[in-house]
Amino acid sequence: xxxxxxxxxxxxxxxxxxxxxxxxxxxxxxxxxxxxxxxxxxxxxxxxxxxxxxxxxxxxxxxxxxxxxxxxxxxxxxxxxxxxxxxxxxxxxxxxxxxxxxxxxxxxxxxxxxxxxxxxxxxxxxxxxxxxxxxxxxxxxxxxxxxxxxxxxxxxxxxxxxxxxxxxxxxxxxxxxxxxxxxxxxxxxxxxxxxxxxxxxxxxxxxxxxxxxxxxxxxxxxxxxxxxxxxxxxxxxxxxxxxxxxxxxxxxxxxxxxxxxxxxxxxxxxxxxxxxxxxxxxxxxxxxxxxxxxxxxxxxxxxxxxxxxxxxxxxxxxxxxxxxxxxxxxxxxxxxxxxxxxxxxxxxxxxxxxxxxxxxxxxxxxxxxxxxxx
Amino acid sequence: xxxxxxxxxxxxxxxxxxxxxxxxxxxxxxxxxxxxxxxxxxxxxxxxxxxxxxxxxxxxxxxxxxxxxxxxxxxxxxxxxxxxxxxxxxxxxxxxxxxxxxxxxxxxxxxxxxxxxxxxxxxxxxxxxxxxxxxxxxxxxxxxxxxxxxxxxxxxxxxxxxxxxxxxxxxxxxxxxxxxxxxxxxxxxxxxxxxxxxxxxxxxxxxxxxxxxxxxxxxxxxxxxxxxxxxxxxxxxxxxxxxxxxxxxxxxxxxxxxxxxxxxxxxxxxxxxxxxxxxxxxxxxxxxxxxxxxxxxxxxxxxxxxxxxxxxxxxxxxxxxxxxxxxxxxxxxxxxxxxx
Numbered sequence: 257x258x259x260x261x262x263x264x265x266x267x268x269x270x271x272x273x274x275x276x277x278x279x280x281x282x283x284x285x286x287x288x289x290x291x292x293x294x295x296x297x298x299x300x301x302x303x304x305x306x307x308x309x310x311x312x313x314x315x316x317x318x319x320x321x322x323x324x325x326x327x328x329x330x331x332x333x334x335x336x337x338x339x340x341x342x343x344x345x346x347x348x349x350x351x352x353x354x355x356x357x358x359x360x361x362x363x364x365x366x367x368x369x370x371x372x373x374x375x376x377x378x379x380x381x382x383x384x385x386x387x388x389x390x391x392x393x394x395x396x397x398x399x400x401x402x403x404x405x406x407x408x409x410x411x412x413x414x415x416x417x418x419x420x421x422x423x424x425x426x427x428x429x430x431x432x433x434x435x436x437x438x439x440x441x442x443x444x445x446x447x448x449x450x451x452x453x454x455x456x457x458x459x460x461x462x463x464x465x466x467x468x469x470x471x472x473x474x475x476x477x478x479x480x481x482x483x484x485x486x487x488x489x490x491x492x493x494x495x496x497x498x499x500x501x502x503x504x505x506x507x508x509x510x511x512x513x514x515x516x517x518x519x520x521x522x523x524x525x526x527x528x529x530x531x532x533x534x535x536x537x538x539x540x541x542x543x544x545x546x547x548x549x550x551x552x553x554x555x556x557x558x559x560x561x562x563x564x565x566x567x568x569x570x571x572x573x574x575x576x577x578x579x580x581x582x583x584x585x586x587x588x589x590x591x592x593x594x595x596x597x598x599x600x601x602x603x604x605x606x607x608x609x610x611x612x613x614x615x616x617x618x619x620x621x622x623x624x625x626x627x628x629x630x
Numbered sequence: 631x632x633x634x635x636x637x638x639x640x641x642x643x644x645x646x647x648x649x650x651x652x653x654x655x656x657x658x659x660x661x662x663x664x665x666x667x668x669x670x671x672x673x674x675x676x677x678x679x680x681x682x683x684x685x686x687x688x689x690x691x692x693x694x695x696x697x698x699x700x701x702x703x704x705x706x707x708x709x710x711x712x713x714x715x716x717x718x719x720x721x722x723x724x725x726x727x728x729x730x731x732x733x734x735x736x737x738x739x740x741x742x743x744x745x746x747x748x749x750x751x752x753x754x755x756x757x758x759x760x761x762x763x764x765x766x767x768x769x770x771x772x773x774x775x776x777x778x779x780x781x782x783x784x785x786x787x788x789x790x791x792x793x794x795x796x797x798x799x800x801x802x803x804x805x806x807x808x809x810x811x812x813x814x815x816x817x818x819x820x821x822x823x824x825x826x827x828x829x830x831x832x833x834x835x836x837x838x839x840x841x842x843x844x845x846x847x848x849x850x851x852x853x854x855x856x857x858x859x860x861x862x863x864x865x866x867x868x869x870x871x872x873x874x875x876x877x878x879x880x881x882x883x884x885x886x887x888x889x890x891x892x893x894x895x896x897x898x899x900x901x902x903x904x905x906x907x908x909x910x911x912x913x914x915x916x917x918x919x920x921x922x923x924x925x926x927x928x929x930x931x932x933x934x935x936x937x938x939x940x941x942x943x944x945x946x947x948x949x950x951x952x953x954x955x956x957x958x959x960x961x962x963x964x965x966x967x968x969x970x
Contacts, residue, residue: 462641466648469953471945473911474926478656478938481930558790562912565792566927585796585916588805588813596800600793607788615784624858 278620285616288609292428299425303327306418308382310358312375315340322358323377337361341372345391359390381405381415383422383575388413398583398592408594411583414573416594420602422575426487427606431556433491434498435549442499443545446506451514451533457507468500473562480568487570494559498552502545509541547621550614554607561603577603631961631968638954649946650939651712657935658708719943725936729929734940738922744816745914745921749906751837752844760849761895764856769883771861779853787850792912795843799916802839811839814917840917844910852895859891866890896963900956904948 269277280286303326304311313320313335320340325333337352342361344352362374387393387409397413399405407416449460479493513519514537522532563569564578565585572579577599584595706714718725724734767776789797802810812818818832863869864887872882914924922941929937961967 462644463648465641466645466652469645469946469949470649470652471942471949474942474945475653477911477927477930478653481933482656554787558793562790562792566911566915581793581796584800588799588803591806593800593806596796600789600797603793604785604789608784611784611788624861 275620278623279616282616282619285612285614285619288612289616292606292609292613295424296428299421299428301327302421302425304377306379306381306383306421307377308358308380308385309333310361310374310376310380313340313358313361313372314374315372322356379406379417381418383414383418384573385415386413387415398595401594407598408592410580410595411592416580416598419575419580420577420598423577423580423599424602424606426570426575427557427560427577430487430491430560431553434494434556434559435552437491437495438498438552439502439545439549441495442502443506445499446503446508447510447533447538447541449503450507450510451529451537453511453514464500464503467497470497472497473559476559476563477566477568480563484571485569487574490560490563490570494556498555501552502548505544505548506541509544510537513537513540543621547614547618550610550617554610554614557603557607557610561599635954635958638957642950642954645950646946647716650716650943653942654712654715654939655708657938658711715939724940724943727929727934727937729932729934729937734936737925737937738940738944741920741922741925744919745923746906748837748840748844748913748919748921752841753902753906755841756845756848756852757895759845760852761856761892764853765860765888767853767857768860768864771857783850783853786846789846790912791843791845791847792910792916794846795839795913795916798839798842812836814840814919816919840913840919843913843916847910848905852898855894855898856891859894860887863887863891893960893964897956897960900952900954900959901949902952903955904945904952 279289298305303309304323307323307326309322309326311321311323313322320335322333322335335356337354337356340356340361342352342356343364344350345360358374358376359380362376365372365374381387387405388397392404393399393413397409398411399409399413401408401416405415405417407420409415410419445460445464449457449464476493476497480490483489485493510533519532519536522536527536560569560576561578561581564576565582566578567582569578570576580595580599584592584599715725722735724738726732727734727737730737763779767779770776799805799811799813801807803813804810805813812835815836817836818824821829821832824832864883866887869882869887872886873879877885911923911927913919914921915927918924922944925937926941929935929941
């Protein structure tokens with residue numbers, strides 16, 4: 257009978273579950289986490305939220321969905337102006353050539369009143385689309401925020417809000433990729449050095465030292481001034497420098513854990529090296545690595561913005577925060593404050609959320625309890 | 631102990647060779663290397679000078695091309711080229727900058743004082759603000775003051791120094807909002823002719839914003855380091871003993887605990903020399919300050935590789951020596967540490 261009661265008892269929570277619960281109780285970090293994950297997921301719907309292409313076009317009884325095609329990589333969403341009956345505004349008797357322009361199309365459909373209609377995206381501008389050719393575009397680019405372009409336009413007449421939103425997705429994706437790849441490299445190398453020790457460790461440490469003493473940003477600039485980076489190359493360039501920090505942590509953890517009794521036990525029952533490393537030591541060595549991750553993401557995002565600002569980042573016309581800031585700072589007396597304040601505000605807000613998450617994760621994984629004596 | 635540091639200094643050599651070799655390799659295999667860049671410059675200036683030249687290409691005779699290649703050691707296998715570069719370096723000859731037409735050493739040393747000026751001021755201000763702040767936060771842990779300043783610490787961590795500098799320039803540099811500070815630069819034009827008082831105010835006027843940008847980089851980490859270090863020490867047994875024998879809280883904290891908790895701060899001083907001397911590419915670019923960082927940036931853009939390599943050499947040496955210096959300081963301030 258006594259046994260029954262113990263069986264009814266809930267299975268004890270694993271340490272990871274307990275830490276997760278603790279993380280959820282830390283409101284500032286938890287809500288930042290929800291907000292950031294939510295925004296990032298939402299950013300994958302950007303083609304139907306912020307896009308110059310229309311969501312739905314109804315032309316002579318047929319329906320077209322140009323913007324939806326941008327969501328899915330394998331579909332073709334290009335419709336020519338002829339296909340949709342768009343006339344050239346300068347020569348109203350002739351159909352336009354090239355890709356359809358949907359804001360213009362909406363105006364013409366409404367004017368002609370033939371039962372055709374266009375449903376534009378909620379914010380109908382594309383980040384790479386120059387509005388200079390628009391008949392309604394007044395003033396010199398960069399233009400200040402107004403009712404049409406909520407955050408103004410940049411020096412090529414592109415909408416700033418659209419560029420900021422798409423830039424957010426690129427920045428986060430970039431940082432996640434850098435952190436994932438550099439973790440993979442850093443953890444493998446650190447674990448190998450720490451576990452095998454001896455000559456491997458001494459030789460490996462020398463190589464790591466060479467790598468670590470390189471002036472990081474300077475070298476990255478030199479490399480990317482030479483190879484004309486795209487997203488993949490830039491991720492690779494940063495990852496080959498970022499792994500060093502992780503490898504130090506990992507090596508230390510493996511060195512310490514290796515000398516503990518449970519590892520000796522595992523060795524004595526004949527477990528393979530791989531099994532000991534992955535099954536036994538790795539779960540115990542993850543704490544510093546996980547609590548370091550958000551701060552690595554902060555580093556990744558600010559590196560991208562810095563490189564873009566210097567002009568050694570992602571190629572044109574990729575929407576980028578740093579490039580906008582560069583435009584604004586290049587000519588401050590011209591007064592294009594919106595090109596500096598809005599992107600830096602977006603950068604600051606994003607990083608602050610990541611820092612809050614990092615602080616909460618550290619608190620949950622590695623609580624520092626200070627006893628105050630007196 | 632002496633043997634340990636002697637070994638550390640000897641280990642500098644392979645590390646230094648490794649780094650310079652890597653970067654030298656990269657710069658040697660560059661498309662658009664020094665010669666192409668030079669030809670482009672010649673064409674550009676030829677186009678401007680020639681009456682209606684229309685950008686006619688300047689033909690480089692093959693013999694001259696060969697002489698140029700020889701001059702830049704591009705005709706030799708690159709191991710040999712690296713060897714020559716290294717040999718010159720041993721004689722403190724970093725080559726000649728093709729952009730400034732001066733020895734690289736002179737170009738770099740002329741920029742050093744400016745970077746050091748900003749670096750040192752930022753460094754002293756950061757330490758003299760962060761240490762008292764960290765101490766106060768630790769003593770008042772959990773108070774409204776602690777929580778309030780924690781927010782500024784988080785904010786400081788969330789904005790890169792150059793970005794804060796750029797933001798301040800837009801807000802206070804007179805473009806759109808307030809015209810309080812100059813748009814960068816080291817001094818106003820005609821500074822030499824100013825009166826002594828005017829000279830000083832002008833200098834301070836140009837110094838304030840860049841220094842703020844320099845400081846924000848270390849502000850967050852330094853404050854938190856100080857706070858955590860002091861908090862950790864306050865829980866030690868020797869603190870209990872000190873209280874038990876009846877010492878006042880003031881004596882315990884400032885006489886006993888603070889000294890021990892300054893150890894991690896001291897060891898960071900070694901790493902700081904690299905930051906002070908090398909300047910920041912980003913902050914100097916934002917503020918148009920003609921220091922080492924900005925020189926490094928423009929030389930990369932212009933592919934002036936003699937200068938690029940020269941700055942790399944100096945940066946690397948500073949980092950490496952700074953690491954050793956940190957260890958030396960560690961031993962000096964903490965007698966418990968013995969390296970062997």
